[in-house]
Amino acid sequence: LGCFTHDPGFVATASCSSKITFIDGDSGVLLYRGYPIEQLAESCEFTEVAYLLMNGELPNQSQLQDFNLEINDRAIIHESLRKFFDGFHYDAHPMAMLVGVVGSLSAFYHSDLNIKDPVSRKVCATRLIGKMPTIAAASYRHSVGRPFVYPRIELSYCENFLNMMFSRSSQNYIDQDHYIDQDFVKALNLLFILHADHEQNASTSTVRLAASTGANPYACIAAGIAALWGPAHGGANEAVLNMLAEIGTVENVPKYIAKAKDPEDPFRLMGFGHRVYKNFDPRATIIRKTCHEILKKTQSSDPLFELALAVEEQALKDDYFIERKLYPNVDFYSGIIYKALNIPVEMFTVMFAIARTAGWVAHWMEMMEDASTPISRPRQLYVGPTRRDFQPIDER
């Protein structure tokens, strides 16, 4: 190994120092800028938390008002960018559209982008937070062949997103007077807060790694979106719903738990386990309650929820899961809530990306403020062939 430490998966390597988020995985503690996630989830709106992550302090009333106006003002996307969606096949995955369209923002704003200027950096950050729900909703409307809905300046962040997604197409959300169900707005707000940041997770680390080269923020966030897409990360909530569909009935649960325990079987219980939380995921505790409330309100008799509870109950008393400290994580419940809000399954990771943008831009800004940050350039443990001589093609 020479002078290198071999740490695949960064299990014991701190890649940076940060003032944004603190996690104590053993005690189930999650703090954003020192504030417990439980308190923020109880009292804040998502943009207030985004402001906190970006600026280090909670906003006062007038700061929040200005920030919300700025976000809403930047929510609109360029008409040419809107045409990008026409180029995607109707059944393109919304994450595929999100990666491409967010990356292409650099083609719209690159010329005036100066990442060394703190004011430019804040403008980029709010542009990204503002535009993300618009791009996300546009990708959904494209996939179902419905016309694009423009963001509205008078709506809150979550109201705007729901309106752009479902306007005139779902009585559950918006009636003819454009009334938006405030319980659904509240649930979405909560999910966005819980997903807003999670220190050096794979996508945030990807954003930081890309940013360490001086790449522009739109390209860096697109890289983060790509990393988020995987089922071991942001794709987990989609994977949970697909898994529940595969399990099918409560009677099948023991069979699938046995599969998850079998080292020869690649099947894993999606929504279980976490790299950092080894006792419980505090976000899962908060979200579990909301999950019950929303299902009660919608009077959802969806058998998937009953099935999810059976999986949770049976896994939690199984020695395999107890010994390995595998508990339901936030994504075990978030997918079920999204489903109750009528968000289609293929949009679940997109929802995660909207929320995590607040964390990504906060980390990007923190990194840019520290001029001494070196390019991230990990070393490797070479295990390939030793030196050998080239052979001409007719002698091989």
Ligand code: CMC
């Ligand atoms: N089902 C069955 N066995 C599991 C699971 C699972 N979901 N997760 C871990 N294990 C087993 C694993 O096989 C290993 O067993 P053994 O010691 O016998 O080899 C042991 O538990 C330790 O697993 P690990 O893979 O070393 O743990 P990790 O910290 O590297 O992985 C994880 C964390 C989240 C990738 C993993 O638990 C997993 O794949 N979970 C399912 C996917 C999921 O829910 N992901 C969302 C994470 S939360 C959202 C986010 O923050 O991005």
